[in-house]
Amino acid sequence: QVTLRESGPALVKPTQTLTLTCTFSGFSLSTSGMCVSWIRQPPGKALEWLALIDWDDDKYYSTSLKTRLTISKDTSKNQVVLTLTNMDPVDTATYYCARSPSALGPFDYWGQGTLVTVSS
């Protein structure tokens, strides 16, 4: 049974760095082709893909957020970590992690999401 769960702060202040952890089970990120992505959704708005890390530790980032994002994995702990620097109120969103069997997609399993609010 594949599960993913996001964890991190619910509230961050402007200019702070957000660190989110995706803890998963039921699959291994050392399996050839396997990927985990971070995707966010501002309240009432569309999904926005942020970053992807694959089994071989290749990393891909949203062009618009590339300078602020870092994705990493700890295969032994079954975790993927996302950091987003210099947080702004427009970064308020529900952040999801999702699994894909390859970088070609699709996102077949999703976490329940975690709402992050940016406010002073």
Add this chain to the structure above:
Amino acid sequence: QSALTQPASVSGSPGQSITISCTGTRSDVGGYNYASWYQQHPGKAPKLMIYEVSHRPSGVSNRFSGSKSGNTASLTISGLQAEDEADYYCSSYTNSSTPVIFGGGTKLTVL
């Protein structure tokens, strides 16, 4: 890179069929058979409904089908049911600097 283009809303009556379009370019939808569709109910995580243009994951109703013509992928829901009322998002692999792109989402209302 701009998002894939979806209609903001569609509606239909129970029992009817509706189609949601997702228009991209030759760099994404048109160039590859890696378009997928996700259903999202309010307050819930998205759920994969269609992958690789027309494939249904195990457990997804056969009332959901997908197709592609040129740069446009489409999701058709037949025999509309009240439970189908949700937001639907398309996504595609893209050969741009980022491997994934989403559509802007379509709100389906079952009248």
